[in-house]
Amino acid sequence: MLILHISDTHLGKRQYSLAEREKDIYNTFSQLIDIAIKEHVDAVIHSGDLFDVSNPSTNAIVEAVRNLKRLKEAGIPFLSIPGDHDRPKRSGFLVPHSILLEMDLIKMMTYEKPYTLGNLEIYGIPHIPTISKTALKEILSSLKPTSHRSILLLHQGVKQMLPYESSWQLELGDLPKGFGYYALGHIHTRWKLIQEDGSIIAIAGSPDIMREEEIEGYENFGKGAYLVDFSKELPNLQQINIKIRKQKVVVINTKDLKNEIEKIKNEIKNENEKPIIHIILRGETIRKDLLNRELLVLNDNVLYYRIYKDETSQSINNITYTLPQEKGLDKIILEYLTKYEKFNEDEANLILQMIKNVDSEETVIEILKKISGVD
């Protein structure tokens, strides 16, 4: 039994509002489907964030349908769960997967009853928000796979990789024992762990670079899919990489602006596809119009460039100061709520979650109930 594990395809995402980037994302999905067909896998498992938003554009739906049809024609089922991006923000709305379900192009995995593929058991839990992480724990502890020939699909933040406030819903130790393969989504950088009992926990990652934070992971581990071989008692994992548009973080010192820009231009001129450049600006502060004029020469060789971090110093009467970079917005908000508004830590955390989920009616109501003590 051969399985292709993919995740976080974010169909419809249009990074920096560029049509080229929307196409790139479709192209990565199409490459993954090609791999599934070429490798004659028995199923593709998708661990969430199939679409970028819960009400995707017609373009995104057409791309999904077109590729999933090819997969269906090859006799390969597509087994999935919704991620946080797929989740409608208001109650009473369907996840976009519903269209594909109606067309019999995908199967939805649940935790109530496993889907069976030959002698393989597959469970899945749709993304559960941080506010309900106790419910998630309960579901996890209720799962009892019959053997290691089993898969659990999850789309959650894992504390060990995302230790920030309210960004994780489970710890690795919360995963129920007994599964052969834990197929995780949500975190965009690839990661895998072979446990003592031979089972594998694997984060497939996103197949394209959706945020600059993913560049380091891409340079170290590549992007693509995991091919999971279940022909033996325990699964065996093989990493498959796909070709994607390059993205680079570069440092430009304003002291030597012209030369530094020229250097970057030379470094990237031989790329097949125009890359995306994220610039960290250092040195003395420079007028934005002057900077932009110099940067214009990059346009021949890059698809897009942006100032990612401005670390230039400002000098006043010989005193140099640098703006703080370390303090996250979450911390600033929490500090304000506890120090100035005198909320306790739990309340402050709930309010922060409410701010983060302000577009989800359901979640806001849930949090309000908690704060007011009705729940």
Ligand SMILES: [Mn+2]
């Ligand atoms: Mn995602």
